[in-house]
Amino acid sequence: MNLRRYNIYFNTHTISGIIICAILYVIFFAGSFSFFKNEINAWQKNESDKGGSYRNLVFDQLLDSIGQIKELKGRDITFYMQHNGHSSYVNIDASQDTIVANKAKAVAAEKELAEKKRLAAANKGAAVKDAKGKDEKKKRRGRGRRGNEDSMYFSYDLTTKKPSDYSDGYTMGEFLYRLHFLAPLNQIGINIGRPFGYTLAGLVSFIFLFALISGLMLHWDKIKSNFFVFRPGNKWKTVWTDMHTALGVIGFPYQFMYALTGIVLIVSSVLVVPFSKYLYDGKEDQVYEALGYSDNTKYTYLYEPLTTAFKMGDFLDKLESKWPNSHMNRIFIKNYGDKSMHVVALYDADMDKNFAGSGKIIYRVADNKVLFEKSASENGSYLDYMKGFIYRLHLADFGGYPIKIIYFVLGIMGCFVIISGILIWLVARDKNNIPKRKRVFNFWAANVFMAACLTMFPVTAATFIAVKLATKVDQSFIFHVYFYSWLALGVFYIIRRNIGKTNRETLLLGAVLSLAVPIVNGIKTGNWIWETFRSGSNDILLVDLLWLSLGIIGLLIFKKMAQTAKKDVANGQGTATPKSKEQTVADDSGNSPTKPLPPKRSFVPKNTRTTEA
Numbered sequence: 339m340n341l342r343r344y345n346i347y348f349n350t351h352t353i354s355g356i357i358i359c360a361i362l363y364v365i366f367f368a369g370s371f372s373f374f375k376n377e378i379n380a381w382q383k384n385e386s387d388k389g390g391s392y393r394n395l396v397f398d399q400l401l402d403s404i405g406q407i408k409e410l411k412g413r414d415i416t417f418y419m420q421h422n423g424h425s426s427y428v429n430i431d432a433s434q435d436t437i438v439a440n441k442a443k444a445v446a447a448e449k450e451l452a453e454k455k456r457l458a459a460a461n462k463g464a465a466v467k468d469a470k471g472k473d474e475k476k477k478r479r480g481r482g483r484r485g486n487e488d489s490m491y492f493s494y495d496l497t498t499k500k501p502s503d504y505s506d507g508y509t510m511g512e513f514l515y516r517l518h519f520l521a522p523l524n525q526i527g528i529n530i531g532r533p534f535g536y537t538l539a540g541l542v543s544f545i546f547l548f549a550l551i552s553g554l555m556l557h558w559d560k561i562k563s564n565f566f567v568f569r570p571g572n573k574w575k576t577v578w579t580d581m582h583t584a585l586g587v588i589g590f591p592y593q594f595m596y597a598l599t600g601i602v603l604i605v606s607s608v609l610v611v612p613f614s615k616y617l618y619d620g621k622e623d624q625v626y627e628a629l630g631y632s633d634n635t636k637y638t639y640l641y642e643p644l645t646t647a648f649k650m651g652d653f654l655d656k657l658e659s660k661w662p663n664s665h666m667n668r669i670f671i672k673n674y675g676d677k678s679m680h681v682v683a684l685y686d687a688d689m690d691k692n693f694a695g696s697g698k699i700i701y702r703v704a705d706n707k708v709l710f711e712k713s714a715s716e717n718g719s720y721l722d723y724m725k726g727f728i729y730r731l732h733l734a735d736f737g738g739y740p741i742k743i744i745y746f747v748l749g750i751m752g753c754f755v756i757i758s759g760i761l762i763w764l765v766a767r768d769k770n771n772i773p774k775r776k777r778v779f780n781f782w783a784a785n786v787f788m789a790a791c792l793t794m795f796p797v798t799a800a801t802f803i804a805v806k807l808a809t810k811v812d813q814s815f816i817f818h819v820y821f822y823s824w825l826a827l828g829v830f831y832i833i834r835r836n837i838g839k840t841n842r843e844t845l846l847l848g849a850v851l852s853l854a855v856p857i858v859n860g861i862k863t864g865n866w867i868w869e870t871f872r873s874g875s876n877d878i879l880l881v882d883l884l885w886l887s888l889g890i891i892g893l894l895i896f897k898k899m900a901q902t903a904k905k906d907v908a909n910g911q912g913t914a915t916p917k918s919k920e921q922t923v924a925d926d927s928g929n930s931p932t933k934p935l936p937p938k939r940s941f942v943p944k945n946t947r948t949t950e951a
Contacts, residue, residue: 358549359791371514373749412673509811581758603729657699687715792840801823806859838903
């Protein structure tokens with residue numbers, strides 16, 4: 339490879355990698371745990387998901403229960419089935435019937451006025467303002483399309499028949515899943531026309547793709563010879579370089595796949611804007627409908643009550659008998675209770691029968707007529723296969739626990755590649771021929787990146803423990819515990835300015851807390867590892883074994899690092915700085931330096947003068 343190409347690949351790889359390293363680490367770390375989202379939810383709730391079943395009659399019972407507290411006439415009702423197959427997010431829009439809508443607005447206004455009078459009577463004007471702020475914050479928090487105060491959005495377990503508000507039913511599995519595409523950043527108030535967190539995650543995926551390709555081209559000439567090279571007995575820079583190269587090459591197909599599928603899944607929401615503007619006259623809903631993500635068809639509300647008897651359970655039973663090798667994805671009920679009522683059902687084929695098939699049926703209730711039907715297990719379109727292929731590869735839900743574990747290991751390997759890349763970047767720029775101001779900037783950049791990345795391990799383990807010990811867990815609790823502890827621990831290690839100790843201490847703290855997770859779970863719930871194994875609660879067992887394994891591996895790595903650090907100190911070398919000229923100090927009398935000293939602090943920029951060429 340000629341020098342010009344090498345410099346292009348090297349600079350592209352280095353600059354793109356260092357720009358996104360911290361955010362990319364968050365995506366990989368949280369994404370690795372999100373493969374076990376359902377297992378983590380079961381562990382937190384202490385309710386093993388053993389493939390619980392339900393009868394479709396439960397949908398009718400749910401609609402009847404909601405109808406007792408809220409008029410359902412004229413509303414659009416949507417069921418978003420979750421991956422575990424027996425729980426659903428339920429979204430109920432405002433009614434299209436003006437009489438029902440106006441009545442709901444009047445009731446809401448009366449409640450708001452009564453609350454204001456109550457607070458004013460108690461002479462709590464500040465409390466009124468605070469209540470408004472909390473209410474506005476509550477509207478912005480979470481997910482789903484709530485419309486106005488007359489709408490509803492909640493989670494419902496079809497097996498246990500337990501509803502829960504999205505915020506109140508928030509879990510660590512949901513948190514880590516949404517953190518891996520930076521969804522919490524959507525709430526910080528940065529208005530760029532699209533959700534800020536999603537846009538940033540898509541941008542990072544783009545840059546990550548450039549870093550992967552340029553890194554592969556950079557090592558292409560020596561990819562065969564360097565693939566099997568790993569020298570753990572050499573100096574730290576050599577260890578990091580070998581780790582970065584070997585793990586990067588081994589995990590390249592996985593990382594490339596994730597960068598590509600991440601771009602499709604995340605950035606597609608950003609690309610909807612130009613597509614909808616130039617091809618769909620600015621109507622974004624039509625784009626999502628064309629892609630098969632939703633059905634936003636509006637049917638004219640007739641203001642005529644539905645006279646035909648309709649049972650949701652019977653309809654789904656017939657559909658399941660017609661499509662036996664498929665499972666429900668989403669159900670849309672349009673104009674409930676009106677003569678214009680329609681039911682739209684989206685189904686996915688079972689993966690053992692059809693890897694990427696999807697089906698759809700549009701049913702008009704008034705005259706019992708099927709307007710459109712497409713089988714889930716047959717006649718898959720190009721769009722069906724592409725969507726299914728991308729989702730299956732990205733979510734790792736096609737091969738059971740073995741595939742999830744492999745994906746988890748590869749994801750953690752990606753974290754090691756990122757960390758080693760930061761350390762290589764720092765050591766390569768901590769040289770005497772680089773101006774001191776640049777070395778100071780490089781050190782602080784690496785110091786901040788390493789503190790932000792490495793503290794995620796103990797913070798995640800600590801949050802699992804807090805979730806298990808707390809009496810009430812909701813979205814606010816998880817956010818406060820995770821982000822405040824992450825901020826405090828990160829700031830502590832940034833101020834400490836010792837990357838070597840940051841690495842060792844966060845590893846030790848994370849390993850100890852990891853071992854504590856299954857212990858706390860056993861003490862709190864009685865679900866010790868042997869008990870969950872005996873009862874067949876494999877999901878709870880897997881989470882405990884995962885943390886137990888991380889704790890043991892973390893302690894083994896820490897022991898090896900401590901032994902190496904002692905050897906370096908005994909040899910008069912820094913634990914993480916490359917060999918340099920002897921650092922000396924003058925005695926109190928002002929005599930010339932006589933006693934060589936090892937570096938006082940790992941990774942601190944050298945204080946020697948810049949040498950001239």
